[in-house]
Amino acid sequence: MSSQKSSKPTSVKSRYIMQFLVVMVAIIVANVAGDIWYQRIDLTHEKRYTLSEASENLVDKLDDVVYVQVFLDGEFPSEYRLLKNAIRDMLSEFRSISSGNLEFKFEDVLADKTIEEKENILRQLSSKGLQITRPEVDEDDAQMEKFIIPGALVIYKDQEYPLNFLKRDFGQPLEQEINESVELLEYEIGNVLRKCVADRAVKIAFTTGHGELEPIEVADIARTLEEFYIVERININITDTNSLKPFAQELFKNPERSGEIIMNGLLDGMKAYKALIIAKPRVNFLDEELFLIDQYVMNGGKVIWLAETLIADIDSVARYGSVMTADYNLNINDLLFRYGARINLDLIQDLNSHGIPVLATDGSGKPGFRPWIFYPLFAPDGEHPIVRNMTEVWGRFVSSIDTLPNKEVKKTVLLHSGQNSRVARNPVNININMVGMKMDPAMFTDPGKISAVLLEGKFRSVFSHRPAMRDQSPIEFKPEIDQNSMIVISDGDLIANQVSKDKQVYPLGYDRFASKAFNQPIEFSNKKFFLNCVDYLCDDSNLIEVRSKKVVLRLLDKVRVKTERTRWQMINMVLPVVLILLFGLLNAFIRKRRYTKA
Numbered sequence: 001m002s003s004q005k006s007s008k009p010t011s012v013k014s015r016y017i018m019q020f021l022v023v024m025v026a027i028i029v030a031n032v033a034g035d036i037w038y039q040r041i042d043l044t045h046e047k048r049y050t051l052s053e054a055s056e057n058l059v060d061k062l063d064d065v066v067y068v069q070v071f072l073d074g075e076f077p078s079e080y081r082l083l084k085n086a087i088r089d090m091l092s093e094f095r096s097i098s099s100g101n102l103e104f105k106f107e108d109v110l111a112d113k114t115i116e117e118k119e120n121i122l123r124q125l126s127s128k129g130l131q132i133t134r135p136e137v138d139e140d141d142a143q144m145e146k147f148i149i150p151g152a153l154v155i156y157k158d159q160e161y162p163l164n165f166l167k168r169d170f171g172q173p174l175e176q177e178i179n180e181s182v183e184l185l186e187y188e189i190g191n192v193l194r195k196c197v198a199d200r201a202v203k204i205a206f207t208t209g210h211g212e213l214e215p216i217e218v219a220d221i222a223r224t225l226e227e228f229y230i231v232e233r234i235n236i237n238i239t240d241t242n243s244l245k246p247f248a249q250e251l252f253k254n255p256e257r258s259g260e261i262i263m264n265g266l267l268d269g270m271k272a273y274k275a276l277i278i279a280k281p282r283v284n285f286l287d288e289e290l291f292l293i294d295q296y297v298m299n300g301g302k303v304i305w306l307a308e309t310l311i312a313d314i315d316s317v318a319r320y321g322s323v324m325t326a327d328y329n330l331n332i333n334d335l336l337f338r339y340g341a342r343i344n345l346d347l348i349q350d351l352n353s354h355g356i357p358v359l360a361t362d363g364s365g366k367p368g369f370r371p372w373i374f375y376p377l378f379a380p381d382g383e384h385p386i387v388r389n390m391t392e393v394w395g396r397f398v399s400s401i402d403t404l405p406n407k408e409v410k411k412t413v414l415l416h417s418g419q420n421s422r423v424a425r426n427p428v429n430i431n432i433n434m435v436g437m438k439m440d441p442a443m444f445t446d447p448g449k450i451s452a453v454l455l456e457g458k459f460r461s462v463f464s465h466r467p468a469m470r471d472q473s474p475i476e477f478k479p480e481i482d483q484n485s486m487i488v489i490s491d492g493d494l495i496a497n498q499v500s501k502d503k504q505v506y507p508l509g510y511d512r513f514a515s516k517a518f519n520q521p522i523e524f525s526n527k528k529f530f531l532n533c534v535d536y537l538c539d540d541s542n543l544i545e546v547r548s549k550k551v552v553l554r555l556l557d558k559v560r561v562k563t564e565r566t567r568w569q570m571i572n573m574v575l576p577v578v579l580i581l582l583f584g585l586l587n588a589f590i591r592k593r594r595y596t597k598a
Contacts, residue, residue, distance in 0.1 A: 004487045051093055054543045055190045059094060062195040066156045071125070071149035072165065075106035079174050080148060080573040086182045087152075087165055094189060102443035110147060118147065125149060129162030156196040163192045167389065180389045180541040190543050194229050202538055203230040205273040209237025210330075211282030213496055216461075217235075218279060220497040220508040221530055228298070229538065234269055238262055238288055249387075260474035267292055267475055275302035280492020282311075284331045291469055294335060294461050298478035303486045306494060307332060309343050310426055312374070314356065317430050324426040338462035340409040340455050341488045342402045347428050348449050350376035351420035351439055354394050357513040358435050364494075369517035370436030377524070378415040378451060385544045386454065386532040387414050394509060394524040399490040400449040408458040414487070415452035415529075420444040454536075457484040485532050495530050 068091060072084050084106070091104045109125075110118050122132050130151040150166035165188065167181045204225065206218065215222070215233070226232045235243035244251065247265045270276065270292065285293075297303060310325040317323055327345055336342060354375040358368050376395045380387035394413055400423050403411040422444045436579055460480045463470045472475050499505040506512050509526035535544045 014450045054541050058190055058193045059098050064157055068104035068152050068154050073106040076148050079178050083178050090185045124311045132162040154192045161192050161195050183391055191458045198228050200230050203273045204275045205232045205234040205270050206277045207236050208233050209235040209240045215281045216499055217496045221495045225450045263474050277304045279306045284329050290335050298461055298481045305488045306492045308492045309345050309399050317432055324429040334428045334462055340404050340406040343490045344400045345426040345527040346400055346423040348376050348400055348417050349373040349422050350417045351444050352377050352418040372435055376417055384412055386536050391525045393526055393529050395491045396493040398451045401453055401490050410456045412454040413450050417449040419447045422446040452489040454487050458482050459484050494526055
C-alpha cells in the first residue's frame, strides 16, 4: 500500500518531465524547419510588407553586400518613431530576400556629442546629400527638440549613395508627410539599389539643333539621369553641318545619294536611343525633321516634348518692364495633333503660384519676393506612379494643352493648374507691375488647365496622308505602331536649373532667389517629376510602379492621448499585473483541489 502511494508522485513527476522534453523537442524541430522552409506571411490589408517583383529583381542583381547606415535613431517626437519602425520593417524585408547581401544598422551619430562636433557631423552628412531637419514639436515633447537625420548612407562596393526617407511637403501636417514617406519606402530603397547595380545600358539623348536648352541649363537633371542611363546629345537639324559630320566621308564619296545618306543616317542614330528629350526648341522644325521624329516613334522610340508655343522670357520682362508674347512657329502642331495633344497659344495664370524677386515697396531698397501668376505651382493629385505622392512642381510661362478625341490613344493628365486659374491668349502682355498685385479670385474661373500629359496606345503617322513626303523619302516608311508612349509638357523651363554668374549650377527645382529671400531652402519637385517621366518610359525594371503602393497608418488620436493618458497608463501598467495575480491564484486553487482529492 505504501509503495503504491510513493510511486504515484514519481509517475506524475515523470509525466511532467516527459511533457517538458516533448515541448522542447517540438520547439527545436519547429525552428529547424523554419530555417529550412522559411516563409513570411503578410496579413496587412494593403500588403505593406510584400515586396514587388521589381524590388526582388534588383536584390537578385546584388553580387556584394550592401550596408545601410540609418541615422534616424535616438530620442525624437513620436511621429518619427512611426517612420523609424516602418524603415526597420522594410529593410528587414529586403534583407530577408537578399541571401545575406543586405545589412543595416540604426545609429544616433549625434548622441553625447558637443555642439561643435554635432555641427561638423551635420555639415558632413548634408554635403553627402542627406536631409537634416529640426521638427516642430508639442509642448509635451519640447525637451526632445533636436536635429533629426531622417536618412541613411547606402554603401556598396566602396561607393556611397544618400537615401532620404522623409518627403517634405511644406504646409502639410507632419502626419501626412510621414504617411506619404512610408508609402514610398520600398520605391526609395529600391531606387538606391537600382543605382548600385545599374549597368547604364539604356541610352537616352537630348536633341540639339533647334535652339534647345544648353548643356549647362540641364546640367543637374542630366547628372541625375546619368546615374541610371547613358545620356548623350544628338543633333537632328538636317541643315546644320554639325549633324552631318558622322556621314561626311560617305557623303564625299557618294554625293548623288546625299539625301538617302543623311536621312537614313540620322534615323539610325536616333534609333540608338530609347528616348529623345526635346527640351525647349526655339527654332522651327522642317518637315523632313518632323518626318524623322515621326518614324522614330513608329519604330518604338519614346519622346518627351518640353515645348513652348510662345516667346516669353523673364529677363526681357525685367529689362523692359513689359513685353508682348509671340508665336515660336515650331511647326509641330500637326504632328502632336495626330498623336492626340495640342499645345495652345496661351499662358496659364494661377493664383497658386511661385514668385520672383523684386525691390521692396517700402522705399528701403531691399529685395523682396512677390507672387507671379505666370509661375504656376502644379500640385499633382493623380494616382499614376509618375505623380503619386509628388509635391508641387514649379512652372514658368506655361501654355495649356488640349487632349484630342482619339480612342486609340490613352491620355493621362500628369500636371494641371489649380482651382483659381485661367489662360491668357496670345498676344499676352507680360507686365512687371503685375508682380504682387492683389488679384480678384472671381477672375480666375478656368481651373484644371493641362500642362503635362502622358500619351499611350496606337500611334498613326501624320505622313500617311502626305504622299509627297512619304513616297519621296529614302526611309522605309512605317505608317503606325500598335503600342508606344510619349509625354508632352508645355514648359521647356521645367527641367532648366538655375545658373549663377560664375557658372555655378544649382539643383533642379531649387530657387536660389526665393531661398535667399526666405532664409531657408525653397525647392520644388521638378527633378523627381521628370526623372519619373523618363523612368516610366525607359526603365525596364518597372520600379516606378512601386510608387502606386498605398499604406494606411493607424495613428493615435492626439486629443484622446492627452485627455485619457492617465487612464490608459493605468490600464497598461496595472491590468497586466492584476491578470497575472488572478491567474496565479486560480492555478494555485486548481492544483490544491486536484492534489487534495488525490
